[in-house]
Structures are given as structure tokens and as C-alpha cells.
Amino acid sequence: MKIITLLSDFGSFYPAQMKGVLLTRLADKAQDIAFVDIAHDIPPQDVRAGAFALLSSVRYFPTGTIHIGVVDPKVGTERLGLVVESGGQIFVGPDNGLLLPAARSLCTPGNFPQAYRIASFEGLGSAPASNTFHGRDVFAPVAALLALGKSPAGMGPRVRPNDLNFGEAKKTDRGVEATIIYVDGFGNLILNMRKLPAFPVKLMGVKLKRVRTYAQARRIEPLITLGSHGFAEIAVNEGNAAEAFCLKAGDRIELEEI
Amino acid sequence: MKIITLLSDFGSFYPAQMKGVLLTRLADKAQDIAFVDIAHDIPPQDVRAGAFALLSSVRYFPTGTIHIGVVDPKVGTERLGLVVESGGQIFVGPDNGLLLPAARSLCTPGNFPQAYRIASFEGLGSAPASNTFHGRDVFAPVAALLALGKSPAGMGPRVRPNDLNFGEAKKTDRGVEATIIYVDGFGNLILNMRKLPAFPVKLMGVKLKRVRTYAQARRIEPLITLGSHGFAEIAVNEGNAAEAFCLKAGDRIELEEI
């Protein structure tokens, strides 16, 4: 059984075209494949949000899983296409940092992510690669080759990939400054902080109750917790923090010590 | 072939983590599993809407299907996790009523739904269960055990589960009062009424044409019909009833006799 996951900002129907390409190329091996859609509603061209969704998901997949990630504002330019191997899983997508936080999260001491450039886009299919949809015309065919047993190193020369990090929350005079990486479907604000502040904090003058679980706050009470993804998260119990504070992904906020 | 369905209010990428956990634990049995996503766009924490979507779907699945339902505002509190068996299908999720209407709908005379408490959250995985995501850390591992053959009764002691009902439309002086259970993607308003009123009705002064099928109404004409799910439904032919009447799930309405 081989698992192929897909993550993109494509929204509707383009992911199905990638699956059609994969199933066509896998032919009678298609029976051994399970597709899992991680997300296709990443905000358009938000590489950082896509990287977060991938990072927080890959640890739940077994060895051998192939992840195709496509949030690719520079498609059709000279940016490289990559295959990255880390911790027994394989990543395929553009060289813009999207894949790297997830790949790094799987590394073990002495075993760092290995990245290979997809050397030739032309040999991958009968049709020439479109200039606007490498997910279907390059990355899906590459993933099919990998699923059929081709080694990542066989795809092209080793390269040093572009990385992406979520930054680090910074100490300020009044507390700590952080960036919102992602706003999830509940309106929870996920911050670039791997642990909770050491002190009680307020946001825009409103105290955030420090809890282990949403329901420890009262109804509509703002809170801060360490989310299941391992990042600090601001939420409103049974409410929507993004709406309540009028914040969105990419915004910087200051958590003031109380 | 074993079918596992998933229903949640998670929106993006958390359902994929549940599938990763399931596939990892099923290992070489994963080949015999088919995942079906029922819905992940249940309005956040709207247990009633989730219960409706589950209720209206389970009758179309074969014996042996395992349904994981997670709309869980009280995650991390003392609320129980349940396994419920009914009519040859199995349900896994929180003890907040989400699973019960669906489970009851499959019962046969003398065979009522049997509910079991998930006795220990700790034995289910190598990592400690997060306080905010039991779908991934508790219910998915339990569903994997069930798919591998563990019996529902083996999960813990029998309990009397919390139930949920959609209420009943009530006779009023002027007609009948009902609650909107669900607003579907077409803006159709699904009511807590299992049959149409016995008399012609109007809503907010507007006559609702009684039809068997949307197209029996004129274009943009409001109508009432018995939906394919077995509940009365207010629609606007080729239009959007929720927008036209400015109504949403949870609203109470009065259908006045004409």
C-alpha cells in the first residue's frame, strides 16, 4: 500500500486532474495507492500557510508516504522543481520553501532532508508541460514515477533547497511579538510560537485565559493554548477569534504581559 | 472491504491527519479500507447540523461501515467518548448526541443502539492524547481497532448515551412552528418536520408552493417540498431560500395557514 497525499491552493477540480494523471500512469499499480487530500483550500499563493498545513500533518503518515505540495506563485519561471526525502517520506513540489519545514520535522540525527532537482520537465509526459499547472504536468508524473519505485536521487542532481521558516516570536518591552501563521476553520489564530508565554498576557487589551483545552474557558472567552499541532493558538471558546480581533494570516500581534 | 466515513466541523487539513493515523495503524490492512468523507464543513460546533448530516447519510451505507463523527465543543472536558453499534453499523465520537439520531435511525425492533464508553484514552497510542483534537488522537485510533476486528463491547462498559432530537414542529393558532435544522449549499432550509403541513402555508407573508420537485415551481418561486432526506424543506426554485428570507440554521419560523 502506497499513500500519496495532495496539498494545494487549487480549490476546485484541478486536484482531480492530478489524480487522473497519477491513476493513468500508475495503471495496474493504481490498486495499491491511497490518495489523501491534505488541503486544497490553502489561501491562494500563501506558501507559508501551505507549509504550516503540511508540517503539522506529515508526522501522522507512515514511512513511504509521498506528499505532493503545490502552492506555487512562481510557476513557469526558473524556480526549480524538487524531490525531497526525509525520515522515510518523500516530498514533491516547487523549490520555494513549501516542503522544507515538513521535511525538516521528520529528520533524525545524522539524517537530514535530501533534496534533488527535477532535472527535466520534458521527459515526463507526452504533452509539453503547461506553463501554469506544474502540479498536473510535472509533479504528478514525478510522483507516479516515485510510487512505481524510482528513487528520489534518480530524478536529478542534489541541490540545496530554499528553506522557509515561520520566524520566532520576539521579546518586546511589554511582552512578546508574534506572527499569525494560519487561521483555521474555527477562526483560531495559530502563532509562530512553539510554547506558551511564561507570563499571563492580553491581546488588544483583552486578557487571554491560559488553558489546556478550549472548554476550560467560559463561553465567548478569549484564550491561549498550545494547539494539537504544537504551536500556540489564540481562540475564543465557542466563538471565532479571527473575527473577534479582526486578524488574519500574516498579521503581527503583540501579547502584552499583564 | 471495510468502509470508514468521516464527518466533522474541521474544515481543512485536520481530517487528513485522522486518515494518516488510520492508515498508519491499519498498516497492511489499509488496502481493504475505503474512506468516505461525509462532510467537514459542518458549521463550527453545530452538533445539531452534524447530527442531521450523519442521520440523513448512514442509511445509504452497507452493513459493517464505521462512522467517525467529530463535532465536539466540549473536547478535553469530562464528556465521554463513545462507540455505538446499531443496525450492523458502528459509530465513534463524542457523547454529545451527535451520533444518536443516525444510530437510532438504523435500529430494528428489539435491536436498539448499544453504546459503550471509550474506557481509556491513554492506551490508544504512543503519544498522549491532545486536549484539543480527540478526532485524531482518540477516535481515529479507536476506529482503527474496530476496523481490525475489535468489538465495540471490548472498548469499555455499556453506558446510556446523551441523545439529541431535532424537536417537533408545533401546532400554533395560525399554523405550525418549526425550527431550521440545516441550510444546505443551495440555501434550502431543512425543517424539523417529517411531513408537509396538511394545509397550504405562507412564510413571512409569502405563499410556499407545495411541490414534489423543485422544478414544479416557477423560476424564483418559493416552495415547500419533502426533501430526499425525509424532512420538509423550503426552497426557492433556481434561487436561494436562506438569502431570500434571511434565515439560518437554528432559526424558528412560523408557517401560517392560508
Place this chain on the structure above:
Amino acid sequence: MKIITLLSDFGSFYPAQMKGVLLTRLADKAQDIAFVDIAHDIPPQDVRAGAFALLSSVRYFPTGTIHIGVVDPKVGTERLGLVVESGGQIFVGPDNGLLLPAARSLCTPGNFPQAYRIASFEGLGSAPASNTFHGRDVFAPVAALLALGKSPAGMGPRVRPNDLNFGEAKKTDRGVEATIIYVDGFGNLILNMRKLPAFPVKLMGVKLKRVRTYAQARRIEPLITLGSHGFAEIAVNEGNAAEAFCLKAGDRIELEEI
């Protein structure tokens, strides 16, 4: 391995009911089936948008694929249900033109799409077909029969199906007039033009840069390109053309020669 795709305007949870019906009827053959969701977020009752999504996707699927398409404003009326065979793929859905552009796109010289009327809705299941959900009650059972080996011609008499075309862009005094077929998730405007205008153009007074790939335009610069689907497409690099020009599917626009 048999692939069954699904396309609809159903949004949430109704597609899962179709899959439940299919899996139930395929029984022990279900193991050989792969479902691929093409899209379920087609704008409600927008047959043309559904036809475009299907047309642009089917070429990526292998011979033998069965496509169920349901955008069906006239459900429950006398409109026919169809099975269409073309280029080795099979289409199931309403006779309203939804399936035809995709089916025609697969034809080869001398092998035109063959359409058959679904002769009897009654023999398909134990329950009577609902008047509002033929996707689940008619088309899914028909697709199950086809997946189990029944021939399209065995479903009913040959008929001449209703067709749909996207029109043709027209030459005007000042340039060319086109219709927006589809607005994708990036806000890109897909036009009913199979090639780019032969001359430089502006839209609403704004010059559209003619590019092969989005990134050839500057940030927030409007552009026109031949999309990966083979239709001309107006986009704003790293922006949203539908919002920038306040346009939507169905709108007619004039591209003026500069």
C-alpha cells in the same frame, strides 16, 4: 481497477450518499473501485460551469473511467437521464448538456459520442427514486451497473442528447467580445476563447499583458494567457481578477484592441 469520478453542485454530504449507494451496490467489487471527486462546489445549478470543469478534466483520466455529473436544475421533470459513451469513457447524468462538451472532447474521427436514455428509473433500486435527488437515486445506481459490466447500450434506447456549447468569442468594431465561462479559486476569468487575440488588448481601459505564465507579469499586473485547460484566461499576477474587475461567470466582456 475502475475509476468513478463525481462532479456536482451539491456542496456538502450529498456526494457521500452517492458513494454509499455505489459501495453498497458494488459490494465485493468495491475493492476494485477508486472514487475521484472532480468538484462539488460548482455554483448552484450552473450547468455551463459544471460542463467546463468536466470538459477540462476528462482528458486526464484513463480509458474505462465512469464520470457521474449532476448539475440538474430540472430534476424531477421530464428531462431524460443519459448514459453517454465516448472515446472509451462513460458519462452518466442529466440530459441538459452538462456531459456533452466533455464527451465530444474525447471523440475520434468516425467515433462520435453515443447517448442512451436511462429507460426506467424504477428498476434501479428497492426504494422509489426521490424527486429531488436523482444523483443518488438514479445516476449512482446506473453507474454501479456500468462498473459491474453492463453496457451503456443496455441502459435504454439511443437518443440525440441536448448539447451545450460555450459560444464563440465574436469580432467587434473595437476588438473581440467574449463570455466568462468560469471563475476559478484564484479569481482567474476563463473565457470562451480557444486562443489568444491576435492583437494587444485592454479590458475596461486596462492593458492586459500577454504572457505564457503568470509570473511574467509584475505583481498585481493584469494579464491574459492561454490557461492549462486550453482556454484564454484573464488573471492578475498574485491578485484576483474577478475582484479587481468586479466580474463573474456568465458576464460578457469586450477586449479592445490597443
